[in-house]
Amino acid sequence: MGCPKMTETNLYLTMKGTNEGIIVYLDDQCSFTNLLNELGNQVKSDTIENTTEVIINCQNRYLQDWQREEIRQVVEEQSSLKVKSIESNVMSHEEALKWFDRSTIKPFVKTVRSGQVLHVEGDALILGDINPGATVNATGNIFVMGQLKGIAHAGYAEGTDHVVVASYMNPNQIRIANKISRAPDYEMQGSSREFAYINQETGQIELEQIHNLQKIRPNLTDIVERGL
Amino acid sequence: MGEAIVITSGKGGVGKTTTTANIGTALALQDKKVCLIDTDIGLRNLDVILGLENRIIFDIIDVIEGRCKLQAALVKDKRFDCLHLLPAAQSSDKNEVTPEGVKELVDELKPDYDYILIDCPAGIEQGYKNAVAGADKAIVVTTPEKSSVRDADRIIGLLEQEDLESPHLVINRIRKHMMDSGDMLDVDDIVSTLSVELLGVIMDDEDVIRASHHGNPVAFQPDTKASICYRNISRRILGESVPLMSFDEDKGIMVKVKKILGMK
Numbered sequence: 001m002g003c004p005k006m007t008e009t010n011l012y013l014t015m016k017g018t019n020e021g022i023i024v025y026l027d028d029q030c031s032f033t034n035l036l037n038e039l040g041n042q043v044k045s046d047t048i049e050n051t052t053e054v055i056i057n058c059q060n061r062y063l064q065d066w067q068r069e070e071i072r073q074v075v076e077e078q079s080s081l082k083v084k085s086i087e088s089n090v091m092s093h094e095e096a097l098k099w100f101d102r103s104t105i106k107p108f109v110k111t112v113r114s115g116q117v118l119h120v121e122g123d124a125l126i127l128g129d130i131n132p133g134a135t136v137n138a139t140g141n142i143f144v145m146g147q148l149k150g151i152a153h154a155g156y157a158e159g160t161d162h163v164v165v166a167s168y169m170n171p172n173q174i175r176i177a178n179k180i181s182r183a184p185d186y187e188m189q190g191s192s193r194e195f196a197y198i199n200q201e202t203g204q205i206e207l208e209q210i211h212n213l214q215k216i217r218p219n220l221t222d223i224v225e226r227g228l
Numbered sequence: 229m230g231e232a233i234v235i236t237s238g239k240g241g242v243g244k245t246t247t248t249a250n251i252g253t254a255l256a257l258q259d260k261k262v263c264l265i266d267t268d269i270g271l272r273n274l275d276v277i278l279g280l281e282n283r284i285i286f287d288i289i290d291v292i293e294g295r296c297k298l299q300a301a302l303v304k305d306k307r308f309d310c311l312h313l314l315p316a317a318q319s320s321d322k323n324e325v326t327p328e329g330v331k332e333l334v335d336e337l338k339p340d341y342d343y344i345l346i347d348c349p350a351g352i353e354q355g356y357k358n359a360v361a362g363a364d365k366a367i368v369v370t371t372p373e374k375s376s377v378r379d380a381d382r383i384i385g386l387l388e389q390e391d392l393e394s395p396h397l398v399i400n401r402i403r404k405h406m407m408d409s410g411d412m413l414d415v416d417d418i419v420s421t422l423s424v425e426l427l428g429v430i431m432d433d434e435d436v437i438r439a440s441h442h443g444n445p446v447a448f449q450p451d452t453k454a455s456i457c458y459r460n461i462s463r464r465i466l467g468e469s470v471p472l473m474s475f476d477e478d479k480g481i482m483v484k485v486k487k488i489l490g491m492k
Contacts, residue, residue, distance in 0.1 A: 111423050113381045113382060113384055113385030113388075114378050114379070114381040114382040114385065115381075115382040115385060115386075116385050128423075129421070129423065131381050131421060131422075132378060132381070132421075133378055133381065133382070134381075134385075149421075
Protein backbone atom coordinates (compact mmCIF):
# COMPACT_ATOMS: atom_id res chain seq x y z
CA MET A 1 0.00 0.00 0.00
CA GLY A 2 1.44 3.36 -0.92
CA CYS A 3 4.74 3.94 -2.61
CA PRO A 4 7.99 3.98 -0.63
CA LYS A 5 9.44 7.44 -0.48
CA MET A 6 12.56 6.77 1.46
CA THR A 7 14.40 3.66 2.53
CA GLU A 8 17.19 3.51 5.07
CA THR A 9 18.83 0.22 5.97
CA ASN A 10 20.82 -0.65 9.04
CA LEU A 11 22.12 -3.83 10.53
CA TYR A 12 18.94 -4.64 12.33
CA LEU A 13 16.38 -2.14 11.14
CA THR A 14 14.94 -0.98 7.91
CA MET A 15 12.92 2.20 7.73
CA LYS A 16 10.44 2.90 5.04
CA GLY A 17 8.36 5.95 4.46
CA THR A 18 4.90 5.19 3.09
CA ASN A 19 1.61 6.97 2.78
CA GLU A 20 0.61 5.50 6.09
CA GLY A 21 3.68 6.93 7.82
CA ILE A 22 7.12 5.66 8.65
CA ILE A 23 7.35 1.93 9.06
CA VAL A 24 10.33 0.53 10.95
CA TYR A 25 11.03 -3.10 10.09
CA LEU A 26 12.91 -4.86 12.85
CA ASP A 27 15.19 -7.79 12.17
CA ASP A 28 13.65 -10.99 13.48
CA GLN A 29 16.83 -13.09 13.82
CA CYS A 30 19.04 -11.09 16.18
CA SER A 31 18.69 -11.11 19.94
CA PHE A 32 16.09 -8.86 21.50
CA THR A 33 18.72 -6.94 23.54
CA ASN A 34 20.74 -6.14 20.42
CA LEU A 35 17.61 -5.04 18.71
CA LEU A 36 16.64 -2.68 21.52
CA ASN A 37 20.13 -1.14 21.60
CA GLU A 38 20.21 -0.64 17.87
CA LEU A 39 16.71 0.81 17.88
CA GLY A 40 17.63 3.21 20.70
CA ASN A 41 20.76 4.39 18.88
CA GLN A 42 18.94 4.80 15.62
CA VAL A 43 16.04 6.86 16.86
CA LYS A 44 18.37 9.04 18.98
CA SER A 45 20.60 9.92 16.07
CA ASP A 46 17.81 10.15 13.58
CA THR A 47 16.96 13.48 12.15
CA ILE A 48 13.38 12.68 11.44
CA GLU A 49 11.07 15.46 12.36
CA ASN A 50 9.73 15.29 15.85
CA THR A 51 6.22 14.13 16.78
CA THR A 52 6.15 11.89 13.72
CA GLU A 53 4.24 8.68 14.22
CA VAL A 54 5.98 5.45 13.38
CA ILE A 55 4.68 1.95 12.86
CA ILE A 56 6.96 -0.76 14.18
CA ASN A 57 6.89 -4.00 12.22
CA CYS A 58 8.56 -6.93 13.96
CA GLN A 59 8.24 -9.25 10.96
CA ASN A 60 8.49 -12.87 12.08
CA ARG A 61 9.47 -12.25 15.69
CA TYR A 62 6.90 -13.14 18.32
CA LEU A 63 6.67 -10.43 20.96
CA GLN A 64 5.36 -10.76 24.48
CA ASP A 65 3.37 -7.89 25.88
CA TRP A 66 6.33 -6.69 27.98
CA GLN A 67 8.57 -6.71 24.92
CA ARG A 68 6.12 -4.57 23.01
CA GLU A 69 6.06 -2.22 25.96
CA GLU A 70 9.89 -2.04 26.02
CA ILE A 71 10.09 -1.23 22.33
CA ARG A 72 7.55 1.49 22.80
CA GLN A 73 9.48 2.86 25.79
CA VAL A 74 12.84 2.85 23.97
CA VAL A 75 11.45 4.74 21.02
CA GLU A 76 9.40 7.24 22.95
CA GLU A 77 12.00 7.93 25.65
CA GLN A 78 15.02 8.23 23.39
CA SER A 79 13.26 10.42 20.85
CA SER A 80 10.08 12.36 20.52
CA LEU A 81 8.65 9.94 17.97
CA LYS A 82 5.26 8.41 18.69
CA VAL A 83 4.68 4.71 18.20
CA LYS A 84 1.40 4.39 16.36
CA SER A 85 1.28 0.62 16.43
CA ILE A 86 3.45 -2.44 16.73
CA GLU A 87 2.78 -5.07 14.11
CA SER A 88 3.96 -8.61 13.73
CA ASN A 89 3.44 -11.41 11.26
CA VAL A 90 3.08 -14.02 13.97
CA MET A 91 0.63 -14.63 16.79
CA SER A 92 0.47 -17.25 19.48
CA HIS A 93 -1.61 -20.36 19.10
CA GLU A 94 -3.89 -19.15 21.85
CA GLU A 95 -4.44 -15.77 20.25
CA ALA A 96 -5.08 -17.41 16.92
CA LEU A 97 -7.73 -19.66 18.41
CA LYS A 98 -9.36 -16.72 20.14
CA TRP A 99 -9.29 -14.73 16.95
CA PHE A 100 -10.75 -17.66 15.05
CA ASP A 101 -13.40 -18.06 17.72
CA ARG A 102 -14.41 -14.45 17.50
CA SER A 103 -14.43 -14.24 13.74
CA THR A 104 -16.55 -17.28 12.98
CA ILE A 105 -20.32 -17.58 12.89
CA LYS A 106 -21.67 -20.14 15.36
CA PRO A 107 -24.87 -21.84 14.25
CA PHE A 108 -27.38 -23.18 16.77
CA VAL A 109 -30.24 -25.38 15.60
CA LYS A 110 -32.59 -25.02 18.55
CA THR A 111 -35.32 -23.01 20.14
CA VAL A 112 -33.88 -20.94 22.96
CA ARG A 113 -36.50 -21.21 25.68
CA SER A 114 -37.59 -19.14 28.65
CA GLY A 115 -34.92 -19.08 31.35
CA GLN A 116 -32.14 -20.30 29.07
CA VAL A 117 -29.08 -18.12 28.52
CA LEU A 118 -26.95 -18.78 25.45
CA HIS A 119 -23.50 -17.21 25.48
CA VAL A 120 -21.66 -17.10 22.18
CA GLU A 121 -18.13 -15.97 21.30
CA GLY A 122 -18.31 -14.38 17.89
CA ASP A 123 -21.44 -14.20 15.78
CA ALA A 124 -24.52 -16.24 16.69
CA LEU A 125 -26.74 -17.74 14.02
CA ILE A 126 -29.91 -19.01 15.66
CA LEU A 127 -31.82 -21.43 13.43
CA GLY A 128 -34.92 -21.39 15.62
CA ASP A 129 -36.86 -19.03 17.83
CA ILE A 130 -35.70 -17.04 20.82
CA ASN A 131 -38.73 -17.33 23.06
CA PRO A 132 -39.93 -14.74 25.59
CA GLY A 133 -37.75 -14.86 28.70
CA ALA A 134 -34.76 -16.37 26.88
CA THR A 135 -31.45 -14.56 26.45
CA VAL A 136 -28.77 -14.80 23.76
CA ASN A 137 -25.49 -12.98 24.40
CA ALA A 138 -22.93 -12.77 21.62
CA THR A 139 -19.66 -10.88 21.46
CA GLY A 140 -20.40 -10.37 17.78
CA ASN A 141 -23.63 -10.06 15.83
CA ILE A 142 -26.81 -12.05 16.33
CA PHE A 143 -28.73 -13.44 13.37
CA VAL A 144 -32.09 -15.04 14.12
CA MET A 145 -33.70 -17.11 11.40
CA GLY A 146 -36.83 -17.65 13.52
CA GLN A 147 -38.76 -15.34 15.77
CA LEU A 148 -36.95 -13.10 18.22
CA LYS A 149 -39.25 -12.65 21.21
CA GLY A 150 -36.75 -12.75 24.07
CA ILE A 151 -33.60 -10.77 24.77
CA ALA A 152 -30.74 -10.49 22.29
CA HIS A 153 -27.48 -8.86 23.34
CA ALA A 154 -25.02 -8.24 20.52
CA GLY A 155 -21.54 -6.84 21.09
CA TYR A 156 -21.62 -8.37 24.54
CA ALA A 157 -18.06 -7.42 25.48
CA GLU A 158 -17.84 -4.17 23.56
CA GLY A 159 -18.47 -3.34 19.95
CA THR A 160 -21.12 -0.74 19.32
CA ASP A 161 -21.18 -1.52 15.61
CA HIS A 162 -22.69 -4.97 16.01
CA VAL A 163 -26.25 -5.68 14.94
CA VAL A 164 -29.16 -7.94 15.75
CA VAL A 165 -30.94 -9.29 12.68
CA ALA A 166 -34.19 -11.25 12.92
CA SER A 167 -36.64 -12.60 10.40
CA TYR A 168 -39.39 -11.74 12.89
CA MET A 169 -38.72 -9.10 15.49
CA ASN A 170 -40.84 -8.79 18.63
CA PRO A 171 -38.27 -8.81 21.42
CA ASN A 172 -38.51 -8.19 25.16
CA GLN A 173 -35.30 -6.25 24.88
CA ILE A 174 -32.51 -5.61 22.46
CA ARG A 175 -29.10 -4.81 23.89
CA ILE A 176 -26.09 -3.75 21.89
CA ALA A 177 -22.82 -3.09 23.78
CA ASN A 178 -23.99 -1.04 26.77
CA LYS A 179 -27.23 0.23 25.25
CA ILE A 180 -30.61 -1.27 26.08
CA SER A 181 -33.91 -0.75 24.36
CA ARG A 182 -37.11 -2.45 25.37
CA ALA A 183 -40.47 -3.11 23.81
CA PRO A 184 -43.20 -0.55 24.56
CA ASP A 185 -45.67 -1.24 27.37
CA TYR A 186 -48.62 -1.59 25.06
CA GLU A 187 -49.05 -4.82 23.17
CA MET A 188 -47.77 -4.68 19.64
CA GLN A 189 -47.37 -6.82 16.60
CA GLY A 190 -43.83 -7.72 15.69
CA SER A 191 -42.30 -6.86 12.38
CA SER A 192 -40.67 -9.01 9.76
CA ARG A 193 -37.13 -8.91 8.45
CA GLU A 194 -35.63 -6.15 10.53
CA PHE A 195 -32.36 -5.43 12.25
CA ALA A 196 -31.34 -3.36 15.25
CA TYR A 197 -28.20 -1.22 15.42
CA ILE A 198 -26.85 1.73 17.33
CA ASN A 199 -27.38 4.92 15.42
CA GLN A 200 -24.12 6.80 16.00
CA GLU A 201 -25.82 10.18 15.68
CA THR A 202 -28.46 9.64 18.32
CA GLY A 203 -26.54 7.03 20.30
CA GLN A 204 -29.73 4.98 20.54
CA ILE A 205 -30.70 1.53 19.32
CA GLU A 206 -32.89 1.79 16.25
CA LEU A 207 -34.73 -0.68 14.03
CA GLU A 208 -34.49 -0.70 10.27
CA GLN A 209 -35.74 -2.81 7.41
CA ILE A 210 -33.22 -5.46 6.45
CA HIS A 211 -32.59 -4.04 2.99
CA ASN A 212 -31.00 -1.01 4.65
CA LEU A 213 -28.41 -3.21 6.33
CA GLN A 214 -25.87 -2.96 3.54
CA LYS A 215 -26.20 0.81 3.63
CA ILE A 216 -25.86 1.14 7.39
CA ARG A 217 -23.29 -1.58 8.05
CA PRO A 218 -21.43 -2.10 4.78
CA ASN A 219 -18.53 -3.79 6.58
CA LEU A 220 -20.62 -6.39 8.37
CA THR A 221 -18.95 -9.26 6.57
CA ASP A 222 -15.39 -8.09 7.22
CA ILE A 223 -15.03 -10.63 9.94
CA VAL A 224 -11.28 -10.79 9.51
CA GLU A 225 -11.00 -7.11 10.27
CA ARG A 226 -13.12 -7.46 13.34
CA GLY A 227 -11.45 -10.48 14.84
CA LEU A 228 -8.53 -8.88 16.59
CA MET B 229 -42.49 -53.52 29.73
CA GLY B 230 -44.46 -50.39 30.49
CA GLU B 231 -43.82 -46.80 29.59
CA ALA B 232 -43.36 -44.11 32.23
CA ILE B 233 -44.82 -40.70 31.38
CA VAL B 234 -44.32 -37.67 33.58
CA ILE B 235 -47.02 -35.01 33.54
CA THR B 236 -45.60 -31.60 34.34
CA SER B 237 -46.17 -27.90 33.74
CA GLY B 238 -43.88 -25.69 35.78
CA LYS B 239 -46.69 -23.42 36.85
CA GLY B 240 -49.14 -24.56 39.49
CA GLY B 241 -52.87 -24.82 39.07
CA VAL B 242 -52.97 -25.53 35.34
CA GLY B 243 -54.42 -29.01 35.79
CA LYS B 244 -51.53 -31.48 36.04
CA THR B 245 -53.24 -33.64 38.62
CA THR B 246 -56.62 -33.55 36.88
CA THR B 247 -54.93 -34.43 33.60
CA THR B 248 -53.04 -37.32 35.22
CA ALA B 249 -56.21 -38.72 36.77
CA ASN B 250 -58.19 -38.41 33.56
CA ILE B 251 -55.60 -39.72 31.13
CA GLY B 252 -55.07 -42.61 33.56
CA THR B 253 -58.81 -43.28 33.64
CA ALA B 254 -59.11 -43.01 29.87
CA LEU B 255 -56.24 -45.47 29.38
CA ALA B 256 -57.81 -47.83 31.89
CA LEU B 257 -61.06 -47.62 29.92
CA GLN B 258 -59.08 -49.03 27.00
CA ASP B 259 -58.10 -52.00 29.16
CA LYS B 260 -54.55 -50.88 29.73
CA LYS B 261 -52.84 -51.57 33.02
CA VAL B 262 -52.08 -48.17 34.47
CA CYS B 263 -50.28 -47.05 37.61
CA LEU B 264 -50.51 -43.43 38.73
CA ILE B 265 -47.73 -42.10 40.94
CA ASP B 266 -48.28 -38.91 42.90
CA THR B 267 -44.90 -37.28 43.53
CA ASP B 268 -46.34 -34.08 44.98
CA ILE B 269 -45.17 -35.02 48.45
CA GLY B 270 -46.58 -32.86 51.20
CA LEU B 271 -49.43 -31.64 48.98
CA ARG B 272 -51.02 -34.83 47.78
CA ASN B 273 -54.32 -34.61 45.97
CA LEU B 274 -54.35 -37.09 43.11
CA ASP B 275 -56.04 -39.54 45.48
CA VAL B 276 -58.77 -36.98 46.22
CA ILE B 277 -59.58 -36.43 42.57
CA LEU B 278 -59.80 -40.18 42.08
CA GLY B 279 -61.89 -40.49 45.24
CA LEU B 280 -59.44 -42.92 46.81
CA GLU B 281 -58.36 -40.89 49.82
CA ASN B 282 -59.99 -43.19 52.37
CA ARG B 283 -58.23 -46.28 51.06
CA ILE B 284 -54.65 -45.08 51.55
CA ILE B 285 -52.63 -47.10 54.06
CA PHE B 286 -49.02 -46.67 53.00
CA ASP B 287 -47.46 -44.08 50.73
CA ILE B 288 -44.47 -43.50 48.46
CA ILE B 289 -42.20 -42.46 51.36
CA ASP B 290 -43.02 -45.67 53.19
CA VAL B 291 -41.96 -47.63 50.11
CA ILE B 292 -38.76 -45.68 49.50
CA GLU B 293 -37.72 -45.89 53.14
CA GLY B 294 -38.50 -49.59 53.22
CA ARG B 295 -41.35 -49.56 55.74
CA CYS B 296 -43.57 -51.55 53.41
CA LYS B 297 -43.51 -53.48 50.15
CA LEU B 298 -44.37 -51.63 46.96
CA GLN B 299 -47.41 -53.86 46.36
CA ALA B 300 -48.81 -52.99 49.78
CA ALA B 301 -48.77 -49.25 49.09
CA LEU B 302 -50.60 -49.47 45.77
CA VAL B 303 -54.26 -48.47 46.02
CA LYS B 304 -56.59 -50.20 43.62
CA ASP B 305 -59.14 -47.96 41.94
CA LYS B 306 -62.76 -48.51 42.89
CA ARG B 307 -63.95 -48.52 39.28
CA PHE B 308 -61.23 -50.42 37.41
CA ASP B 309 -59.09 -53.36 38.42
CA CYS B 310 -56.39 -52.23 36.05
CA LEU B 311 -55.90 -48.75 37.53
CA HIS B 312 -53.63 -48.39 40.55
CA LEU B 313 -52.41 -45.42 42.53
CA LEU B 314 -49.20 -44.95 44.47
CA PRO B 315 -50.11 -42.03 46.73
CA ALA B 316 -47.77 -39.30 47.93
CA ALA B 317 -47.04 -38.80 51.60
CA GLN B 318 -48.82 -35.92 53.22
CA SER B 319 -46.67 -35.52 56.30
CA SER B 320 -43.18 -35.43 54.70
CA ASP B 321 -41.67 -33.03 52.23
CA LYS B 322 -40.13 -33.30 48.79
CA ASN B 323 -36.53 -33.33 50.00
CA GLU B 324 -36.97 -36.74 51.60
CA VAL B 325 -37.05 -38.37 48.18
CA THR B 326 -34.16 -38.58 45.75
CA PRO B 327 -34.37 -38.91 41.96
CA GLU B 328 -32.60 -42.29 42.26
CA GLY B 329 -35.24 -43.49 44.72
CA VAL B 330 -38.07 -42.62 42.34
CA LYS B 331 -36.27 -44.12 39.36
CA GLU B 332 -35.75 -47.39 41.20
CA LEU B 333 -39.42 -47.46 42.12
CA VAL B 334 -40.61 -46.73 38.58
CA ASP B 335 -38.29 -49.40 37.19
CA GLU B 336 -39.77 -51.86 39.65
CA LEU B 337 -43.31 -51.02 38.47
CA LYS B 338 -42.60 -51.05 34.74
CA PRO B 339 -42.82 -54.82 34.13
CA ASP B 340 -46.30 -55.00 35.67
CA TYR B 341 -47.99 -52.11 33.88
CA ASP B 342 -48.58 -50.78 30.38
CA TYR B 343 -48.41 -47.16 31.46
CA ILE B 344 -47.03 -45.42 34.52
CA LEU B 345 -48.19 -41.83 34.84
CA ILE B 346 -46.13 -39.65 37.18
CA ASP B 347 -47.89 -36.57 38.53
CA CYS B 348 -45.23 -33.90 38.98
CA PRO B 349 -45.46 -31.09 41.53
CA ALA B 350 -45.35 -27.44 40.43
CA GLY B 351 -41.98 -25.76 40.29
CA ILE B 352 -38.57 -26.73 38.97
CA GLU B 353 -36.89 -27.74 42.20
CA GLN B 354 -36.36 -31.05 43.96
CA GLY B 355 -39.92 -32.30 43.43
CA TYR B 356 -39.67 -31.78 39.69
CA LYS B 357 -36.30 -33.50 39.52
CA ASN B 358 -37.68 -36.47 41.45
CA ALA B 359 -40.69 -36.80 39.16
CA VAL B 360 -38.72 -36.58 35.93
CA ALA B 361 -36.02 -39.04 37.01
CA GLY B 362 -37.89 -42.22 36.21
CA ALA B 363 -39.78 -41.06 33.12
CA ASP B 364 -39.32 -42.11 29.49
CA LYS B 365 -41.65 -39.47 28.08
CA ALA B 366 -43.12 -36.20 29.21
CA ILE B 367 -46.44 -34.45 28.78
CA VAL B 368 -46.42 -30.72 29.42
CA VAL B 369 -49.73 -29.20 30.48
CA THR B 370 -50.42 -25.53 29.88
CA THR B 371 -53.42 -23.22 29.76
CA PRO B 372 -53.89 -20.53 27.10
CA GLU B 373 -52.51 -17.88 29.45
CA LYS B 374 -49.22 -16.11 28.90
CA SER B 375 -47.88 -16.92 32.35
CA SER B 376 -48.44 -20.63 32.04
CA VAL B 377 -47.10 -20.75 28.47
CA ARG B 378 -43.96 -18.98 29.69
CA ASP B 379 -43.50 -21.57 32.42
CA ALA B 380 -44.24 -24.41 30.01
CA ASP B 381 -41.51 -23.05 27.75
CA ARG B 382 -39.13 -23.06 30.70
CA ILE B 383 -40.02 -26.61 31.63
CA ILE B 384 -39.65 -27.83 28.03
CA GLY B 385 -36.19 -26.28 28.03
CA LEU B 386 -35.35 -28.24 31.17
CA LEU B 387 -36.87 -31.45 29.82
CA GLU B 388 -34.71 -31.16 26.71
CA GLN B 389 -31.68 -31.53 28.95
CA GLU B 390 -33.00 -34.79 30.36
CA ASP B 391 -32.71 -38.12 28.65
CA LEU B 392 -36.31 -38.06 27.41
CA GLU B 393 -38.17 -38.13 24.15
CA SER B 394 -39.34 -34.73 22.92
CA PRO B 395 -42.20 -33.68 25.23
CA HIS B 396 -45.82 -33.55 24.12
CA LEU B 397 -48.21 -30.72 24.85
CA VAL B 398 -51.69 -30.65 26.35
CA ILE B 399 -53.52 -27.34 26.34
CA ASN B 400 -56.05 -27.26 29.13
CA ARG B 401 -59.05 -25.00 29.85
CA ILE B 402 -59.65 -23.69 26.38
CA ARG B 403 -62.40 -21.11 26.11
CA LYS B 404 -63.41 -20.75 22.52
CA HIS B 405 -65.02 -17.33 22.79
CA MET B 406 -62.01 -15.80 24.56
CA MET B 407 -59.63 -17.20 21.96
CA ASP B 408 -61.84 -15.76 19.23
CA SER B 409 -61.89 -12.33 20.84
CA GLY B 410 -58.12 -12.34 21.26
CA ASP B 411 -58.21 -12.26 25.07
CA MET B 412 -56.42 -15.59 25.27
CA LEU B 413 -53.59 -17.08 23.29
CA ASP B 414 -54.93 -19.34 20.60
CA VAL B 415 -53.85 -22.93 20.05
CA ASP B 416 -51.73 -22.18 16.99
CA ASP B 417 -49.85 -19.41 18.82
CA ILE B 418 -49.06 -21.69 21.72
CA VAL B 419 -47.92 -24.57 19.56
CA SER B 420 -45.74 -22.32 17.42
CA THR B 421 -44.16 -20.66 20.48
CA LEU B 422 -43.45 -23.91 22.27
CA SER B 423 -42.64 -25.81 19.06
CA VAL B 424 -43.50 -29.23 20.46
CA GLU B 425 -46.00 -31.78 19.27
CA LEU B 426 -49.58 -31.15 20.37
CA LEU B 427 -51.09 -34.19 22.08
CA GLY B 428 -54.49 -32.68 22.69
CA VAL B 429 -56.63 -29.80 23.85
CA ILE B 430 -59.20 -29.83 26.62
CA MET B 431 -62.17 -27.53 26.67
CA ASP B 432 -62.89 -25.58 29.82
CA ASP B 433 -65.87 -27.41 31.23
CA GLU B 434 -67.73 -27.22 34.51
CA ASP B 435 -68.12 -30.96 34.40
CA VAL B 436 -64.41 -31.34 35.17
CA ILE B 437 -64.79 -29.45 38.44
CA ARG B 438 -68.03 -31.24 39.25
CA ALA B 439 -66.46 -34.62 38.60
CA SER B 440 -63.35 -33.90 40.65
CA HIS B 441 -65.56 -32.69 43.47
CA HIS B 442 -67.28 -36.04 43.60
CA GLY B 443 -64.05 -38.00 43.24
CA ASN B 444 -65.03 -39.37 39.84
CA PRO B 445 -62.67 -38.37 37.02
CA VAL B 446 -64.57 -36.72 34.20
CA ALA B 447 -63.09 -39.12 31.64
CA PHE B 448 -65.34 -41.77 33.15
CA GLN B 449 -68.41 -39.97 31.88
CA PRO B 450 -69.38 -40.96 28.36
CA ASP B 451 -70.52 -37.72 26.75
CA THR B 452 -69.10 -34.52 28.22
CA LYS B 453 -66.80 -32.43 26.05
CA ALA B 454 -63.87 -32.71 28.43
CA SER B 455 -64.16 -36.47 28.73
CA ILE B 456 -64.07 -36.86 24.95
CA CYS B 457 -60.97 -34.66 24.89
CA TYR B 458 -59.27 -36.87 27.48
CA ARG B 459 -60.26 -40.06 25.71
CA ASN B 460 -58.88 -38.68 22.46
CA ILE B 461 -55.60 -37.95 24.22
CA SER B 462 -55.42 -41.49 25.54
CA ARG B 463 -56.08 -42.86 22.06
CA ARG B 464 -53.27 -40.70 20.69
CA ILE B 465 -50.97 -42.06 23.41
CA LEU B 466 -51.89 -45.54 22.22
CA GLY B 467 -50.80 -44.56 18.74
CA GLU B 468 -54.12 -43.92 17.00
CA SER B 469 -54.38 -40.81 14.92
CA VAL B 470 -57.38 -38.86 16.13
CA PRO B 471 -58.17 -35.43 14.72
CA LEU B 472 -58.46 -32.47 17.09
CA MET B 473 -62.00 -31.92 18.31
CA SER B 474 -63.82 -29.05 16.75
CA PHE B 475 -63.95 -26.08 19.08
CA ASP B 476 -67.39 -24.99 17.98
CA GLU B 477 -69.55 -24.82 21.03
CA ASP B 478 -72.99 -26.37 21.25
CA LYS B 479 -72.74 -28.03 17.91
CA GLY B 480 -73.41 -31.60 18.74
CA ILE B 481 -73.95 -34.19 16.09
CA MET B 482 -77.71 -33.66 16.25
CA VAL B 483 -77.37 -29.97 15.45
CA LYS B 484 -75.21 -30.81 12.47
CA VAL B 485 -77.70 -33.43 11.29
CA LYS B 486 -80.53 -30.96 11.64
CA LYS B 487 -78.55 -28.37 9.75
CA ILE B 488 -77.88 -30.77 6.92
CA LEU B 489 -81.58 -31.64 6.82
CA GLY B 490 -82.41 -27.96 6.74
CA MET B 491 -84.31 -28.04 10.00
CA LYS B 492 -82.22 -25.32 11.59
